[in-house]
Amino acid sequence: MYSDFAARLATTMWPDFDQTPERSTETPEITDVSTVVVDGNFPWTIVTLETDAGVTGIGEAYPSPGVHEVITDYLQPVLRGENPLDVERLYHLMRESLSGRGSQQGMGTIAISGVELALWDAAGKILEQPVYQLLGGKMREEVRLYADCHAGEGMVEAALDEQPTEAYEAAAYANAARSAVDDGFEIVKFDLDVPSGREIDTLARHFDGPEIEHKRALVEAVTDEVGDEAEVAVDLHWNFSVEAAEKLCRALEPYDLAWVEDPIPPENADAMAELNRSVSQALLTGENCYGRHGFRDLLEQQAVSFVAPDIPKTGGIAETKKIGELADTYYTTLTPHNVGSPVATMAGVHVGATVPNFLALEYHARDVPWWDDLVDSDEPLIQNGRITVPDEPGLGIELDWDVVEEHRKT
Template identity: 75%
Template structure:
């Protein structure tokens, strides 16, 4: 039923999207699209796109319920038979086919993002070119990577075995920061919206002075530990009211943080702009925004210093590049959010290679020892806090399917 509906919808919509343009160059045809989940520290949702050229494009969608159903029931019947080289046209076709069903934001956009990445990978393999070349070429050979050290149990589990720090005490954060620096990272981030051991009402988003002091002490411990060896950032996960966020920012201002991430809920650009005007810390947000239209007001209002689109969530590779291009006009830079597998990470690195206003890429899986094993290569992707952008066709990486099968989640 879903396939009949999607096919009928696509057939009755914009003909310029539906009709493959005539061309003399290489052509190909999409024969199937599917998805599966790797059970990592997040459910990494991998998209596979098959073609009649024997090429399989690999993508990744942000972890979200319903992605598989959208990909197979709605997008597969729309895209099978189409030319995977027409990435831009097919991106718009997918958005139109899901019009009114989340193609502007939410899970619909997430599913489209994963397929878009797979389209770029397939197109690069067919044309024997890396994605960055198809996007206009490189501005840099490698991208800087920062280590998300999390908080609590996730932070401690990525540290050396045998460490017995109390989970949310400043000393635990300082130890984790030092270990990340020893691993070669010159930028680290921690969650600061964490328990202090006191019983408080977090729903109010208002924190009293002892709570603010706990957060300040964590920042002090980390920055004193790493000194000039690394920049330090913190993530607040939208859990503070404007007045509390302002007081917290004032408390941690002396520590010269690289950025304070998501201090306010994501919906209100005006509130974020006012916070930026009232504080002297560097602000970052964007992981819960979708597409260039979702970033427009943040950019035009210059409501933050750095933008954090998530490539497998916000629309894919080309859409993130368009966000970067918009931001460049306002002298803003990108520090993309990334909690994905090597597929999402490398896809984001290709964007970072092609735009000048790219600062760093998040790495969120230090506690997953087999993360690098997912890729069929000898050397780790990330070395000394840098990721050299692969020069092979498409994404430039291939999955090790034996390792994938070992960690593949069975669909219930």
């Protein structure tokens, strides 16, 4: 073989030549896994994974009761002593260890996802490579984010019951959209399953004409405000029937929305496909789907234009990349859901850097003024609606643990 000949020739001409790079013969081991919950706009469960290599990996699990106990009582004993570089093997080991206890979906998968993020961060730090490089390299230098705006300050006022009938008026939506667009976001999203000030039976999933008109007026206010400066998307949080969602989508046709998110409950791919065939708007769903198998029916039936897995919920970084690759075979776009801290957000950045059919990552914390303070950095992560893909090892960020402790949920 030519390579053997070249090696012998090099050794003959340069006796000190060694084609094998030096590397440590010691195998790193996991020594501990723990969690801390940060009291953000959601309870952000931060995972720390300690190794005997002097490296700590950080991850994040989707907000869910019981996740701390699953990680510390079940997953930590399984992982202690294992090689943190074997990320995919350990992912399957965790699933096997929780077999029958939610390892396919639900709380078990959420716990596994949080640890998986920490494993990738630790592996990248040990190998001195960014996570995107371990996933095959990056396709883009920046990852675009879209701003989940709700209704700006009106959302908070409604939650406090200070202005229950005024909080969801069109002006609040328009003001929130203007603020996000001025900050550089090119896609903004708003909730439409919000009170209109009328008494209705929401459990029936049927909204009458005045209710649909209220939601149409909200969309009109936002699109009139931003014009061509940004795309506008809306979220319905599974609160409609096929019949009601179809009527609402037709009422919103003049506004050229980027997508309509979760118009009907998430369990029935057949119903979503039926709705998709009957309306002109692009549909998006996926935050309540787990793993590749949870997206298979949606993609095979081409029931949506966008899939939105939540990385710290659906299985983690590698599983989300596989979901994106599966979606790409159906020419469907990946737009991950994200309600997390900077840790979950950076996991999304590394996925977005490596997946060709990626559009944008959700940013859900515009109402958390100390979100950036969680990161040990002098510069904000998000600039002009984008995050630069980092070249630092692992996820590319370190947390300021003093700030974490300050906002720790007791």
